[in-house]
Amino acid sequence: MSATIAETARTEVLHTVEDAHQYDYDFLEPYVHPPETKKDLPWAELVTLDLQDYGRPGGKERLAKQLEHAVHHVGFFYVKNFGLTDEQVQQQFTLAKTFFNLPTEEKAKYEVDYANADYNGWRRAGRSKISAAPDNIEMFNIPKFTADFEGKYPLLDLVKAHLPEIEVFARALHSNVVLPLLRLFAIYTYEKKSEDHFRYMIYRKRTPEEHAASEFGQSNGHTDLGTVTLLFRQPIAGLQILGEDENWTYLSAQPGTIKVNLADTISHLTGGWLKSSVHRVVAPPEDQWQYDRTGLLYFARAHNDTLLVPIDDSPVLKAAGVKTRFEKPVTMEQWVKAKQTLQMNPEIAAKKYAKAGD
Numbered sequence: 001m002s003a004t005i006a007e008t009a010r011t012e013v014l015h016t017v018e019d020a021h022q023y024d025y026d027f028l029e030p031y032v033h034p035p036e037t038k039k040d041l042p043w044a045e046l047v048t049l050d051l052q053d054y055g056r057p058g059g060k061e062r063l064a065k066q067l068e069h070a071v072h073h074v075g076f077f078y079v080k081n082f083g084l085t086d087e088q089v090q091q092q093f094t095l096a097k098t099f100f101n102l103p104t105e106e107k108a109k110y111e112v113d114y115a116n117a118d119y120n121g122w123r124r125a126g127r128s129k130i131s132a133a134p135d136n137i138e139m140f141n142i143p144k145f146t147a148d149f150e151g152k153y154p155l156l157d158l159v160k161a162h163l164p165e166i167e168v169f170a171r172a173l174h175s176n177v178v179l180p181l182l183r184l185f186a187i188y189t190y191e192k193k194s195e196d197h198f199r200y201m202i203y204r205k206r207t208p209e210e211h212a213a214s215e216f217g218q219s220n221g222h223t224d225l226g227t228v229t230l231l232f233r234q235p236i237a238g239l240q241i242l243g244e245d246e247n248w249t250y251l252s253a254q255p256g257t258i259k260v261n262l263a264d265t266i267s268h269l270t271g272g273w274l275k276s277s278v279h280r281v282v283a284p285p286e287d288q289w290q291y292d293r294t295g296l297l298y299f300a301r302a303h304n305d306t307l308l309v310p311i312d313d314s315p316v317l318k319a320a321g322v323k324t325r326f327e328k329p330v331t332m333e334q335w336v337k338a339k340q341t342l343q344m345n346p347e348i349a350a351k352k353y354a355k356a357g358d
Helices: 002-018 051-054 059-074 084-101 104-109 158-159 163-182 208-213 265-270 315-320 334-343 346-356
Strands: 048-050 076-080 122-123 137-143 197-203 228-232 238-243 248-250 257-262 279-281 295-299
Touching: 002 048, 002 197, 002 315, 048 051, 048 059, 051 163, 051 197, 076 279, 084 137, 084 158, 084 197, 084 228, 084 295, 104 238, 104 248, 137 257, 163 228, 163 295, 228 238
Parallel strands: 048 076
Antiparallel strands: 076 257, 122 137, 137 197, 197 295, 228 257, 228 295, 238 248, 238 279
């Protein structure tokens, strides 16, 4: 996205937000990362891709070689040199902090439509349970900056005042990270309709009693439903991945990197040839219990009309003999709707799983 477009959008926003300058960063309390844990934890060993190599002679081949083990056996890796400055990342964390510090009644004006599985907007904590304790997770999802979503969701003035730079940030993640990682598998453009979204997320700190009631978050884990998920560095130790040896290991906070995990859709489109990573977020070590865990994430999803069948023009997949995972054709839009309905409405999920005997 060019600077000219960003400046034009900013001018328009200034006319729609009363006293937009009150939301300048000079007037917002900066976000500061919590300190890293001093505990000795079982850390996962993951490969780090230098995305600057993508455009160099032979770079794609080198990156693909680096990814071989990660995409088939782990489902997680790091990327660096993704075209965003430390200042840009820091500003988004500051916006997330400012948003989550707003009163509940203010955030509630932008709450998601749970019944219709429309997840853009604010999702309040406590919607589901982790063991005997309500969850402690708040989210604020911002949809793609395309005509399909323009004007569809109300936005608070804080977000409106910074919308041009949020758009630059989200588009950069798509073009600088998502596309290079997916280009080997399919043609994937930003403008065509899909349910990609940029997310501010926070895990509120818990009391020792709440940690115990939640069994310290030690669930069976889950997979994401899109193609890839991008997670910016967060020093609170809690994200774990399940290894092929059935052991859980922590992902460390590597400076200047984004964590990438492969999700269900990319696994469906390759007939399971690429691994969708099972992961979870557990309670942090005790020396981090006094901190909230704030996150910046980008969820990439295939175009809504994509059929979730193995890509038929891939010689690699043909050679691997992969097969479709569904009994009848399923589109990405149908898959997202079904999964989000269960995720956003725990009572519906409980009935469905009870009926299935799970």
